[in-house]
Amino acid sequence: MPSLTSVLGVLDPTSDRAVFRQIADALREAIDKGRFREGDKLPSETELVEHFAVSRMTVRNSLSILQQEGLVVSEHGKGVFVRPRPPVRRLASDRFARRHRDQGKAAFTVEAEAAGSRPEVDGLEVKEERPSPDISARLGSPRKVLARRRRYLLDGHPVEFATSYLPLDLARNTPIAQPNPGPGGIYARLEELGHRLDHFDEEIRARMPSPAEVRTLQLASGVPVISLIRTAFDSEGRAVEVCDTVMAADAYVLAYQLPAT
Amino acid sequence: MPSLTSVLGVLDPTSDRAVFRQIADALREAIDKGRFREGDKLPSETELVEHFAVSRMTVRNSLSILQQEGLVVSEHGKGVFVRPRPPVRRLASDRFARRHRDQGKAAFTVEAEAAGSRPEVDGLEVKEERPSPDISARLGSPRKVLARRRRYLLDGHPVEFATSYLPLDLARNTPIAQPNPGPGGIYARLEELGHRLDHFDEEIRARMPSPAEVRTLQLASGVPVISLIRTAFDSEGRAVEVCDTVMAADAYVLAYQLPAT
């Protein structure tokens, strides 16, 4: 077992850089160099206090930097660990192609099982609501909308939650208003209702999560969310659905293919 | 000027929620409700200490939460301010369409000027390198690559930096290896060299920035980065370029249009 000095080095008292930043730098470098690997436990706060001869608050300050960077996670009573990279779910840009829809299974389920993960959906909720100004504008200002909310989990870990909004005049008293809309999901039902889907617009943003999102997605600190707002248009150019999705950024890579035209 | 109590309320001593979280909640709620607007100064640490009757470290702890959430920024000697939302640059999925390329101006410049912003590019660097394993794999394992790095700024603020990699056997001794590759950029030159572009693959991730990225993009804390890796394929299916882009997430929204097929 190598000494802490050989792994972390020592402070440079002549440096202008704050002590807690120097300690964070030392730990970050050790992680980058593989001296601590994914899932490894870092030295305890007490050990770091003794090694660097600083107060505990200084050490905690250093660790909080690494936590903000998403490099480590702390577990109460256990220690601070190098954050393991969760398996990444790849969202391909053809995921809503009609050929997938025709198989009758939900896209999320199909993809997850293909990747060897156990998919779950929970918190399903279907309600009639008055739309927010943003959703309203995207849907052509309907008075009310049908909102379908749900959360997606992989192997028991929440990775995404989403709300679909549809103009109420379009969705009311159709299978779309049922908890389970049937094979192929709501896009299949929309087409049966005569709304042949033409294209989707997607808007992607990234930001830090709100406290509510941290709870819903059980996010570690230092993990941003990806916000994806998709609007579905039928062949007459009408916006027939807006889906607002929030994803744990460490669980996703989005893939798009663009023609060079 | 309303009292701090009316704006922030008081602590609930019976709550299980940690005091510093309660204070953060109170400040967050006040911001959400518009009691503090973008650019407004929050009460100073001293004022918060007096109002809530807690120690300064507790107040600082609360403020650091809001900073991690990207809600506020602190300025040494001045105060803590509600973070102003920078203007957002929208990247449309047709930004590499040939019709844009034919106009002869760089896409970044055209878009920025259309949006009323002043575009700049700095730090241009063109080098021959040995590719990283990831880049190498994407480009079909060339021995060496040409790397073109640059940083983009809007109105003086860095928003993005990018590196283009091209197989060296393809780019050496061509205008692509020049600092200024000429009108239409390297994609126009690639087509002149006989590589008719067929399509682009884009991979999008979001994560917290490294310290180097914080410096390069002058990121406030609580601002993630969007990583976009684009691979350009010619009509023979060869990967002719990989562009690795890191964007300040608060400055961008990415827009894609997908056919329903």
Next chain:
DNA sequence: AAGTGGTCTAGACCACTAT
């Protein structure tokens, strides 16, 4: 019981900004 991280105090000195 021992070790870990989580919360909190009551100070201190410093660096930066405003006036």
Next chain:
DNA sequence: TAGTGGTCTAGACCACTTC
């Protein structure tokens, strides 16, 4: 000079995990 945030100390008590 006064006010602000930035850094740091040396404790204290608590909650959680492991044994």
